[in-house]
Amino acid sequence: MDGCQFFRAWIRDPLRVASITPSGKALADLIVREIGPETGRVIELGPGTGVFTRALLRRGVAEENILLVEKGAEFAALLQQRFPKAKIACIDATDIARFCPESAGAAISGLPLLSMRSPTVHAILGGTFARLGEGAALYQFTYGLRCPVPRAVLDNLGLSAARVGGTLRNVPPAFVYRISRKP
Template sequence: MTDLDPGLNLPRWKRVWLGIDSRTRLRERRGRTSRRCKPGQRGNDSARFFREWLRNPVATAAVAPSGDALVALITREIGGWTGPVLELGPGTGVFTRALIARGVEERNLTLVERNPAFAQLLRERHPHASILVADAGELQTAIGADVSPFGAVVCGLGLRNMKPALIEAILSGAFARMRPGAAFYLFTYGRRCSVPGEILDRLGLHARRIGIAYRNLPPASVFRLTRS
């Protein structure tokens, strides 16, 4: 059995049954392995996320990483053409992986994550990205002055759990480091934008909902904030 040609044209079930191939290797050979997650990674990440939520439910703000529908929606307007991208609250990196799959180079990613356990995981997975263990409310000091302006910001923070002053600090810090015309993407559970109207007005920002991920649990809206 060992000298069976792996290229033999057997049906999939027979290749797995004969032990020539695993389902995963078959998917890899056909180029169908998800670019979002390695096999088994999703389960590990969910367990890790849940542990962090038990330790600090308010900051973690969700019991599990965002689902595929939300990941696709929040990253869909970003690609290699966007240039440097800032991600706030990446957690286990579901948005990060999607951004890379969409053509954003790892070295063009700056990830700001306050939880050191998540930051360490991201460092192992994305060694060329710039990973800062910092508070998103202190972007001006956390991000070096020499870093090029960002073409987009993806925000995974639970803004609804935050005080208005912190939300305002996050947005003003982010927009100060963005290119003119660049967009800030955020998600929220529910239909209304999680940034209070007075803050948007004070910072001269315009919020537009770009879609709802109904298949996310719970369903989430994605908003694009721009400065007019």
């Protein structure tokens, strides 16, 4: 079911979806491994069918503490059915600073940053970090071998990136980066 829906969305807009299949459980567990109930509110950018959302719930994050930012109306409707206690924002991630009034303890991203222009990535990260509390981080995955955020964007926003792991048990294999404010 999810695979078919994901594939149809990819056919309609391959740059927005960027993969023909949802992320696997191994990647989901990796991207949320530093997040738990003590984190508080979590922002999820580009949740798609909710693979990472389910991983957050397995880690003990309360559903009502999850904000799902999904631009695709077809995915937003599915997420509303699957996670009725979560807050769903059917908006472009570049609008996160205007939409989300509360501070969050972490953010995770399934957005295809490698297929986006630097100004768009800058707007997404700038808006997200405007909503993240002190010491909070954004966890971003990529199919590439390097961090998907351009060095100039990281430097301009005062951020640093560190690889926290990778998994070969995803199609395709993926890596996760923790992006945080420089001290």
